[in-house]
Amino acid sequence: MDHSSDLPLITALPRAWMAFSKAPWRHVGLSALVLISGIGLALIGQDLRGMPAPWLNRLGDLSVLSSLVVPIVPSLALLELADHCLTGNQRELKTPRRRARWVLRQTFTLLVLEGIFLAGGVAVMQSLSWALGTISPTLAGFSVIAGSLVLLHWIYTQVMALPLLVHHHHHALEAMAHSRQLVNNNGLKVLAMLGLITGLNLLGLLVASLGLLLSLPFSALVLMACCRSQTPWRSDSRRNMLPT
Structure with missing residues (x-):
């Protein structure tokens, strides 16, 4: 699998602004759906868990669990919209139904695989630290530190998996x-991109969280813009960084 390797971070924000201007209300609407399906369901679940009736408590647990799963659908729609707008194709922004089902299926497969690998890494780290703990507590501590660093690096290398799945x-x-x-x-560059996205969403939280309606679309657009990696030092790829 041969991919270009230069991530065009410098042009990400200008391209995000140009793409956002093509369908601003659709971006804001999908961001609202992400927030409502996530924060809204979680708040409802917390209220239900405080009720005296046991069946309402179970319904609250289900609502809290749903707040972790349901936002995936509007989040995928937001990434798809960002990807379409960045291509410069304004004729049709709708995703075919079969394509949407395929992306959703692959996304859940990706999340399951990521969860399995992460749980497996934690289990191996715990087993190794327990085995080394019978020899020396110091070795056990070092194994926990080393295993945590390896897991954190692996998580870091997977931050672009979902945007790349959608784009490619x-x-x-x-x-x-x-x-x-x-x-x-x-x-x-990926670390700088994560810092940029974090800063945008922190700014959105400062405005009574309403700023997230703008920061979430820009975060999605920056992510999808960075999926369009370029071949380093190629003049033709530099010309194609901005949409036409």
């Missing part, structure tokens, strides 16, 4: 491999 139509394992390759080749 990857299967789950292909998206994971491509994300690892892209992050390893652009470690500092």
